[in-house]
Amino acid sequence: MDIKFCGAAQTVTGSCFLLKLTSGQQILIDCGLYQGGDHNFKNFNEEWNFDPKQIDALILTHAHIDHSGRIPKLVKDGFKGNIYCTNATRNLCRIMLADSAYIQEREAEQENRKRHPEQEKVQPLYTVKDAEKAMLQFVGLGYERWFELFEDCSFRFQDAGHILGSASVAMQIKENGKIKKIGFTGDIGRPDRPLLKDSVPIPAVDYLVCESTYGDKLHYTTREDQKELLSIIQKVCIKGQGKLIIPAFSIGRTQEIVYLLNELEMKDQLPKIPIYVDSPLAINATNIYLMHPECFDQETHDILEVDPNPLGFKGLKYTRNVEESKAINNHKGPAIIISASGMMTAGRIRHHVYNKIEDPKNAFLIVGFCAPGTLGRILSDGAKEIKIMGETKKVNAQILQMNSFSAHGDQKEMIDFLKLQDKSALKEIFLVHGEIERQEVFARALRKDGFQKVSIPSLNENVRV
Ligand SMILES: [Zn+2]
Structure with missing residues (x-):
């Protein structure tokens, strides 16, 4: 199968990864909005680097807009499959996607008011109606339960301790008689934060797509x-x-x-x-x-x-x-x-x-x-x-x-999140969702910790696993 890094590659926002199974099915993991000003990501939110009509299912790690914010556009552009997430993520998406749509409608309106009547009108990426329509495809699942997506492909969510409903994803895919395990960390939360449960370390996998937002940092202790x-x-x-x-x-x-x-x-x-x-x-x-x-x-x-x-x-x-x-x-x-x-x-x-x-x-x-x-x-x-x-x-x-409020784990906390990994069996870690300088520091820290192969894919890179 192939993993294509369709977003959050060497940058923090726009999370989107495409799994193309040998059997032909295509699964998207996250479908986030890009929120920065890098010219490499110009038109990222408007254009797809895959065909939405060909996607069979979307698995969503959490409700933050940089992970979920293009879902109404995906549906508008022809995606017909189910959107799997936790129950809390589904409920949060209902308000967040409507809010995101409202902001985009208002921004387009303001821009059009500035334009000359003969100039072409700006269209919002999607409307509040599009966001409401997309919600019909959401399917809420509980944590820690295997779900069979297709005959030879199942996955489960574990609590990522990042925001309400956040999850990491563990997948098992059978290809040519062999089971391959693939993990997506989503965003990794900090331990011992108030209110929500701590993250559950991601189970051992063969390939791991791992966030790296604060890969170069050590945060302050949390309860001060x-x-x-x-x-x-x-x-x-x-x-x-x-x-x-x-x-x-x-x-x-x-x-x-x-x-x-x-x-x-x-x-x-x-x-x-x-x-x-x-x-x-x-x-x-x-x-x-x-x-x-x-x-x-x-x-x-x-x-x-x-x-x-x-x-x-x-x-x-x-x-x-x-x-x-x-x-x-x-x-x-x-x-x-x-x-x-x-x-x-x-x-x-x-x-x-x-x-x-x-x-x-x-x-x-x-x-x-x-x-x-x-x-x-x-x-x-x-x-x-x-x-x-x-x-x-x-x-x-x-x-x-005050810096201790971060919702993202620091370098040590992220390495702790990987403690169930079998370093000799894990074939490769792909670092995503981080600025390149921070990712390089994190990659070095992981190698020092005994992880053999750590790579930093670029946007639209396709890797066969
Ligand atoms: Zn997040």
Whole structure:
């Protein structure tokens, strides 16, 4: 059979891998949107490097848009097969793909308004209707259960501990009387994070397609973050009487922060100030989290015995509509505001930046990866002035950063995730979903650890296994 690396090759986004079996069947693993500015990936989102009509099935590791974001287009362009994922991933995709479609429709509309009437109109990649239609092909499966996809091809999901519903994929394919085992790690989460279960190490395989986002890094220890967060709240909101604004991804990061705040509230350590989650997508995602206690870790189940909602507490307000969101700006005195998007490129966070960046009492706490060129990166790089909503604003507010919130394992944590691999039997590891410099460092670390053959495929490379 062949593996074709159709995306996330020497870059972090656009995950997409094609398995072409000798029997003729074609299986896609992930179908993500490319989200960067590299010219090698120009038109990546618009054009396919395979024929969607020829794909028999799609296996989806998790709901993040860089893994799922082109599914409505795949369906629109002729893919008729089932989309297999965990039950939680299916539910998250329902809101995330609709949100992604809405953003694309709005962006196309804005672009068309700028264009001359005689110029050709821009079309969105897909519409909210396309996203709804694609959902009809989703099939939710449980973790740790083998599923027979075709007669000689089965797979199962293991918890990847990355976001709600995230999974790695182990496949068994019989060809010419021999069983070949192939693994796809998806995105590998960090151990000992709040709320969700830790990842389950991927079972031993013959070939492994492995992520490498932080292949060159060692993160901070994870459980110091609650203490650090509390000391920031005390400094900014109590001592300084300012507002603490936390830009956070709607899915994953927001729920983790709320969970930590809820724990502080249960211990009676949280100052009595208003806390807002100002993102409709985060509110919808939080509801989906609460529908999937099977993904929670033991600590969260223990908390559920005494607190039926670990993602809500007195003083926490979820603001859904625009009026409620605007009302936050009229609030005088200290408050904590968690809002999307995490990189501050879009969404309600931009209104909070516009209104609060010039007041030295306030602070912005950056808790996630911000890509070069985004407002989040510009601020964390120490800009003194920024342009926002057509105006220039002075950056007088403090810009703070916490790095322990990453949803991706570091080098050591990823090598731990591979601990069930039989190094003499594993024929090859293909590194994907990482910048090339980081992948090279990770490849060296893996070789040093005893993995014999580690390669870094390029975009559209086809490998026979
Ligand atoms: Zn992810």
